[in-house]
Amino acid sequence: MNTPITPITPATPATPAISAISVRGVSKRFGDTEVLHGIDLDIPHGQVTCLIGPSGSGKSTLLRCMAFLEEATAGTILVNGQPLGFAEGAGTGLDAGGGPRVRLPEARIRAVRSQIGMCFQQFNLWPHMTALGNVSEALKTVRGLKKADAEQRAMLQLQKVGLEARAGHYPSQLSGGQQQRVAIARALALDPKIMLFDEPTSSLDPELTGEVLNVMRALAADGMTMVVVSHEIGFAASVGQRIAFLDHGRILLNATPQEVFGKPRHPRLDQFLDTYLDRGAAMLV
Amino acid sequence: MNFDAALVWSLMPEILRSAGVTLGVWLFGVLGAVALGFVVTIGRRYGPRALGIALQAYLELIRGTPFLIQLFLLYYGGPFIGLSLDPVPAGLLGLAVYGAAYFSEIFRAGFEAVPPGHVEAAECLGMNRAQTVTRILIPEMTMLVLPPAVNMAIILLKETAVLSIITVPELTFQISAIGSQRYAFVEAMFLLACFYWGLVSMCGRLGMAAESRLAKFRFAHS
Secondary structure: OOOOOOOOOOOOOOOOOOOEEEEEEEEEEEEEEEEEEEEEEEEOOOOOEEEEEOOOOOOHHHHHHHHOOOOEEEEEEOOEEEEEEEEOOOOOOOOOOOEEEEOOOOHHHHHHOOOOOOOOOOOOOOOOOOHHHHHHHHHOOOOOOOOOHHHHHHHHHHHOOOOHHHOOOOOHHHHHHHHHHHHHHHHHHHOOOEEEEOOOOOOOOOHHHHHHHHHHHHHHHHOOOOOOOOOOHHHHHHOOOEEEEEEOOOEEEOOOOOHHHHHOOOOOHHHHHHHHHOOOOOOOO | OOHHHHHHHOOHHHHHHHHHEEEEEEHHHHHHHHHHHHHHHHHHHOHHHHHHHHHHHHHHHHHHHHHHHHHHHHHHHHHHOOOOOHHOOOOOOOHHHHHHHHHHHHHHHHHOOHHHHHHHHHHHOOOOOOHHHHHHHHHHHHHHHHHHHHHHHHHHHHHHHHHHHHOOOOHHHHHHHHHHHHHOOHHHHHHHHHHHHHHHHHHHHHHHHHHHOHHOOOOOOO
């Protein structure tokens, strides 16, 4: 039952060339529709990378591939240099060249995945557990910690997101913003090296969006490697250090916010941003 | 026609004893049906394909035929295949096998109603399948199925009346017997209806109490 995950040491931690996540030629097909067309993307360590783009551009699918919630149809994803889910060629895993992809064993997938924490648009808290229960659950079941130890650590995480007073509340007794902060604490409790956020504020009203973004800002300031799919262009522009703009399953732009949002702008991005400016959100660079 | 209250009163001890039998077979029958139904659901969800097909056939057989006929075949037909049971065990077995088919479908729907994201969250945190099923899926499914499961238990309570055909000395059997002996059918049936109604309301109350205790676990809104 309790299988403590052996910590993964990055293959060659000294080499700065290794990205936190390296996406190589990833395609994703749902039936007849290909939603990602051979994506290449590097997520640098200690930075916030924002994936922006119109609905249906494939940004959420790309993020879900990085969490191995979707299995890419082709290509590989390396997490700190280690293949996630599939390895190219037989065994080596780092050989980007030919050879058929092989699916790695479940335990191996779980081990690589343990470096990644994920937050969802719908929070996905478990309704039958309190905030403390949600945060401490995986510490007990996955890490094998004793209940008291797990809860003590969970409490520290809840403090970080400012919700220690709500530890005994069930999700249905919390606001949307509080639920998302608990979900962030739940992911952080397992000490991930990389945090993925899938539209973390899209189901929140503007008033509650702020409290979640503040938690994310603090996390970024701590040097957490983050990948954020967001419609919060303002957050992307102010907190993001890399912006990747996707359209129709391809990355059109991948640069710093200044380069992406500054003039002259890519015409497709201009068109996309216009919809925001229409809504009076002229907070862009 | 006169309603003979004195007659009813004089027969009360006998009637109460049979009400106890009804309550007993219902309680154990439901427990058996829930347990068996759960096993069937798990077998269909996680078992090998062949098992799934066999269980599907069982469901269709049970749901496609009347309980009365199933019970009759079990009790009077059982001895031909070497299954000779006394009335009460036969009734319990029949009730459990019959109810399990329906409970199994309720549980299946419950499992399917758990938001996939709740399972994905567990997966992302490194929980394995067994942990995800026992810690997340089963508890959430249980909350979701409570109202239809209580409903099913109430239906089974009334189905216990069918056990009278295999001479289980429960309410319907005893009160009908009294009705025929004393030639007081209306009194007997009226009394019978009152008893079932009382038992069903009690069961409904228990269900409501359970639901309100679980209310705080209800799915959160964003």
